[in-house]
């Protein structure tokens with residue numbers, strides 16, 4: 626996977642980056658630059674504000690400038706697939722790309738979000754999908770990546786909850802068409818939801834409800850106490866580090882997991898694709914936590 630000549634000359638600095646709109650608040654530069662420094666890799670990772678109309682030129686610039694690798698974030702994860710040469714792994718299933726690897730001028734697209742969450746679940750709450758049951762709230766990019774990954778890893782029951790039932794059915798049909806496994810779907814208003822949810826051991830919030838930039842105190846329309854008493858509530862949000870929904874889950878005696886682990890591990894997967902090396906995840910996590918706490922404080926200060 627690694628381009629073996631990539632780091633053969635320690636005097637050549639390799640360029641990496643993230644394309645997004647907006648991109649100012651991305652934590653990826655801090656994450657990858659921390660890892661480069663820690664491992665002594667001569668690389669630099671920068672944020673690039675790329676608007677939709679400039680995406681084709683930005684992708685061409687990866688080749689023209691000899692960039693080693695790029696992350697792609699909102700809103701380009703789907704549209705970028707039109708401009709690259711090949712999809713690999715989860716990107717083939719999801720049709721969404723968050724990582725581009727420049728392999729000697731050939732641009733290969735990967736999706737590392739699903740794997741990132743699986744690593745975080747195993748490492749932090751000792752939960753693996755095989756034979757288990759899970760609920761996903763939302764049907765956006767992150768929800769889809771996670772749903773495909775859970776099915777690949779042998780989940781036995783998957784329920785997708787949405788505010789618009791047609792979007793849930795659309796995602797379930799796509800998964801069934803590609804993988805022969807049909808997730809169940811329901812709307813947040815389903816009257817029997819509390820009773821149904823009791824049989825599931827994991828619930829994942831893949832909506833933006835609770836994000837500091839959105840409305841920090843908002844919660845997804847799913848009470849944490851609805852899942853099994855020994856179940857886990859996982860929020861993909863990492864800013865704030867602990868959402869109001871996770872705080873409530875803790876009070877209700879559920880185990881909790883924030884989105885920080887997924888963020889670190891999806892980045893670690895990209896890092897490995899580009900460099901062939903393991904990201905020093907403990908150091909990276911420490912830097913990100915420090916940065917997030919600072920942002921929490923700034924935001925909190927503003928509200929005073």
Ligand code: NAP
Nearest residue numbers: 763764765766767768788789831832833861862884887888
């Ligand atoms: P997205 O593609 O915009 O999808 C958002 C989903 O949330 C959609 O299904 C949307 O429903 C639903 N939603 C939005 N507002 C809602 C509301 N008021 N009530 C009910 N449902 C609502 O976003 P995404 O990229 O999947 O990201 C989702 C969340 O995951 C964000 O908080 C993001 O920060 C987080 N995330 C975290 C990581 C990580 O590494 N930890 C990685 C990726 C994403 P409609 O389709 O009906 O609008």
